[in-house]
Amino acid sequence: MLAYFSTPLTVQIPLAFFWGRDHRQALEVWTTKRARDVVVDALRRDADGSLRLELTERLRAHQERNPNFRFAVFEPQTGALLPGSSEALAAHFKPLIGDVEVYGSLFHLTDDKNPNARGYVRTTLTRYGKLGTIVYGSDFHWDDIFYQLHAYIVTENILAFLPFCALVSLIWFFVIRGSLAPLHAAASNVRQINIDTLNWQAPSSELPSEILPFVEEVNAAFQRVRDGVARQRRFTANSAHELRTPIAILCARVDKMADDALKIELQRDATRIKTILEQLLVLAQIEERSEGKPPPALELGGALLAIIADLMPIAYANNRQIEFDAPDVGVSVRAYRWAVESVVTNLIENAMRVEPPGGFVSVRLTGDAIVDVIDHGPGIALEDRDMIFEPFWRKSDSTPGTGLGLAIAKELMEKQGGRLWAEETPGGGATFKLAFSREEN
Numbered sequence: 001m002l003a004y005f006s007t008p009l010t011v012q013i014p015l016a017f018f019w020g021r022d023h024r025q026a027l028e029v030w031t032t033k034r035a036r037d038v039v040v041d042a043l044r045r046d047a048d049g050s051l052r053l054e055l056t057e058r059l060r061a062h063q064e065r066n067p068n069f070r071f072a073v074f075e076p077q078t079g080a081l082l083p084g085s086s087e088a089l090a091a092h093f094k095p096l097i098g099d100v101e102v103y104g105s106l107f108h109l110t111d112d113k114n115p116n117a118r119g120y121v122r123t124t125l126t127r128y129g130k131l132g133t134i135v136y137g138s139d140f141h142w143d144d145i146f147y148q149l150h151a152y153i154v155t156e157n158i159l160a161f162l163p164f165c166a167l168v169s170l171i172w173f174f175v176i177r178g179s180l181a182p183l184h185a186a187a188s189n190v191r192q193i194n195i196d197t198l199n200w201q202a203p204s205s206e207l208p209s210e211i212l213p214f215v216e217e218v219n220a221a222f223q224r225v226r227d228g229v230a231r232q233r234r235f236t237a238n239s240a241h242e243l244r245t246p247i248a249i250l251c252a253r254v255d256k257m258a259d260d261a262l263k264i265e266l267q268r269d270a271t272r273i274k275t276i277l278e279q280l281l282v283l284a285q286i287e288e289r290s291e292g293k294p295p296p297a298l299e300l301g302g303a304l305l306a307i308i309a310d311l312m313p314i315a316y317a318n319n320r321q322i323e324f325d326a327p328d329v330g331v332s333v334r335a336y337r338w339a340v341e342s343v344v345t346n347l348i349e350n351a352m353r354v355e356p357p358g359g360f361v362s363v364r365l366t367g368d369a370i371v372d373v374i375d376h377g378p379g380i381a382l383e384d385r386d387m388i389f390e391p392f393w394r395k396s397d398s399t400p401g402t403g404l405g406l407a408i409a410k411e412l413m414e415k416q417g418g419r420l421w422a423e424e425t426p427g428g429g430a431t432f433k434l435a436f437s438r439e440e441n
């Protein structure tokens with residue numbers, strides 16, 4: 001609609017003005033409608049029913065403004081000229097009048113010295129019925145353009161264009177929505193990004209070129225974040241690794257000391273530092289290894305049995321037992337053996353710490369790859385169930401430990417696509433549950 005109305009202003013008039021004039025582009029074309037309106041407005045019917053043209057104020061003003069203006073109105077059937085018409089002008093059309101109904105024709109009189117003069121002949125519907133109208137020789141004035149544009153903007157035109165506009169708007173709506181769809185998809189992916197899924201890249205192939213630079217900048221920013229995170233992970237891993245040797249030396253020196261109370265205290269402190277270090281290394285290792293790819297397949301029953309066999313002597317020495325229950329068929333999961341060792345050892349150690357003397361800690365593996373580590377100690381209060389997985393959180397300082405074990409265990413499980421949570425043992429105690437991601441065959 002805008003294009004339709006603005007074409008005269010944006011295309012036709014500049015063309016006429018700068019390009020030279022031909023029959024279409026003479027600016028005088030724009031005057032004919034106004035001239036015809038002035039003439040039709042001057043129509044009068046006399047008492048005897050006959051029509052004539054009166055020299056109205058408007059007509060006089062138009063003539064004054066356009067000294068060469070001429071006009072004629074005639075009965076379309078008979079060709080009879082209405083009084084007030086220019087006979088000389090009508091004479092040019094004599095052969096046509098009566099025989100031809102002219103719907104609209106632009107003309108130039110060839111004997112006119114002004115090459116730009118334009119006229120218009122057409123059958124016009126007036127308030128007195130259909131009449132032939134001829135106007136000629138109005139000069140171009142800039143306000144003619146506004147007169148003509150104003151005449152365009154009538155209810156019928158707007159109504160006629162409404163369905164078209166609605167259709168165009170609808171098409172644009174779907175086109176814009178369609179072209180932004182990849183951006184919406186990318187946005188929902190961005191929502192899922194966390195420190196473990198930094199490898200994500202916004203797809204740039206289907207995006208409109210206007211937003212491509214933005215998406216490429218986002219991807220470049222992700223790359224910088226990824227590099228920074230990788231640098232920090234490497235730093236943690238290297239520091240933990242570098243600390244291993246001095247701590248091993250420290251432990252060896254403490255072991256050589258003469259047996260006394262100080263030696264026992266130092267040994268406990270050194271073991272604590274060593275445990276934290278080992279845990280940091282385990283965490284750094286899974287971050288290095290799990291870059292984008294899933295863990296390897298692991299037969300869980302066998303792995304658990306090996307861990308329990310290692311812990312059994314310590315359990316006996318502490319007057320506790322470990323019970324193991326697994327289905328007859330192997331349970332295959334996706335996990336790193338060393339990560340499972342770290343997680344399960346920590347859970348069994350925690351359980352043995354709270355298990356009453358003479359009791360037994362149960363480890364149960366089910367066919368759907370869930371491992372329960374069950375103890376019969378004080379259990380975990382409902383309000384502590386989330387806190388126990390926070391780093392360095394410990395219920396009381398009276399028990400040994402750093403409070404890192406469960407936080408690391410949970411992270412290791414999640415990095416392998418599994419889960420770790422705590423429940424209550426029926427009859428009292430805590431049951432820690434591990435869910436592994438199963439190997440698809």
Ligand SMILES: Nc1ncnc2c1ncn2[C@@H]1O[C@H](COP(=O)(O)OP(=O)(O)OP(=O)(O)O)[C@@H](O)[C@H]1O
Pocket residue numbers: 275346350351354375377378379380388393394395396399400401402403404405406407430
């Ligand atoms: N089986 C359990 N029964 C009751 N409380 C538990 C049990 N396991 C863990 N907790 C509580 O959760 C806290 C955190 O456990 P976590 O394994 O993270 O650390 P820790 O055993 O104290 O130290 P670390 O494992 O780092 O040597 C423990 O200090 C204890 O208070």
Ligand SMILES: [Mg+2]
Pocket residue numbers: 346347349350401405406
């Ligand atoms: Mg622990």
